[in-house]
Amino acid sequence: MSRAPEAPSSAHVLRATLLVVLSACCFGSIAPLTVIATGHGMALESVQAWRYATSAVLLVAVGWWRGAPPRRGVAPWFAPRILLVAGGGQATIATLALLSLQWIPTATASFLFYTFPAWVAVITAIRGIERLARTRVTALLLALGGIGFMVGAPSAASLNPLGVAAVLAAALVYALYIPILGRLQRQREAIDVSRAIAVGGAVLFVGWAVVTGTLFRIPDGVAFGASALQGVLSAVSFLAFLAGLRVLGPVRTAITSTVEPFWTTMLGVVLLRQSVGTGTLIGGVAIMGAVLLLQRPAVAHRPAQSSAADT
Numbered sequence: 001m002s003r004a005p006e007a008p009s010s011a012h013v014l015r016a017t018l019l020v021v022l023s024a025c026c027f028g029s030i031a032p033l034t035v036i037a038t039g040h041g042m043a044l045e046s047v048q049a050w051r052y053a054t055s056a057v058l059l060v061a062v063g064w065w066r067g068a069p070p071r072r073g074v075a076p077w078f079a080p081r082i083l084l085v086a087g088g089g090q091a092t093i094a095t096l097a098l099l100s101l102q103w104i105p106t107a108t109a110s111f112l113f114y115t116f117p118a119w120v121a122v123i124t125a126i127r128g129i130e131r132l133a134r135t136r137v138t139a140l141l142l143a144l145g146g147i148g149f150m151v152g153a154p155s156a157a158s159l160n161p162l163g164v165a166a167v168l169a170a171a172l173v174y175a176l177y178i179p180i181l182g183r184l185q186r187q188r189e190a191i192d193v194s195r196a197i198a199v200g201g202a203v204l205f206v207g208w209a210v211v212t213g214t215l216f217r218i219p220d221g222v223a224f225g226a227s228a229l230q231g232v233l234s235a236v237s238f239l240a241f242l243a244g245l246r247v248l249g250p251v252r253t254a255i256t257s258t259v260e261p262f263w264t265t266m267l268g269v270v271l272l273r274q275s276v277g278t279g280t281l282i283g284g285v286a287i288m289g290a291v292l293l294l295q296r297p298a299v300a301h302r303p304a305q306s307s308a309a310d311t
Helices: 010-028 030-039 044-066 081-103 107-112 118-125 134-152 161-186 190-212 220-255 259-272 276-293
Strands: none
Touching: 010 030, 010 220, 010 259, 030 044, 030 107, 030 220, 030 259, 044 081, 044 190, 044 220, 081 107, 081 161, 081 190, 107 161, 107 259, 107 276, 118 134, 118 161, 118 276, 134 161, 134 276, 161 259, 161 276, 190 220
């Protein structure tokens, strides 16, 4: 008779929670650092090229150190198709989300991006994977209400609709990207998928920066340092997230990760001297409430007419 796995100790849970908080804070630092680099005159594509190049070097080195060989019969992480899918999706999300920072504050962009769990709920309901139950409808209304409060509040009168549209598009693309990553990880180690994301993103952004002639247009050390630091933070964030996820599981990890937009807001105030309006705070709390509601388990069901093969 097999023994049930032992529950993690409180010390392990605390360590895992701190790792997830570290991951969220690292990811939440990307937007302010991008604003600093572009504010010093560095092109967005150049900033992201150096970010992903730095992250790719670090993650490839970690993968080499771990020595995890690819599985037989599975396309390796460095296959062109895998790099294009993993890196292309991430590059699209990063471009849309960071492009929005030209028009709206980092706090608003961060909270609006965190509406992606609501879009996941809508997409899974449309595909017949999970019913849009009362809890999920409530969460969706909370998220939409949070968006409406941010955009419609008197303090948000100056918000550029292009910025709002860009970051919401990034959230929607991320919601579509999540199941793609899930399929990639079914037969691959997480470090392999992370390397594909970083290397694929680096290839695309470096290519973009080469075409525009901005790759080596680095105005000063602050701009380059802010760009390279993003790569270090991205690599650390991914590794810390995985370590925490292994102990906490997806639900507690997702709940703990909601510290990210609040961390981004704080950095925007401290580093960028950006003010945070009441509308942003109230709307952000509503969106975070929606995220927490969406962590409640939902009952999956089969569609009325199931297909013969998985898609």
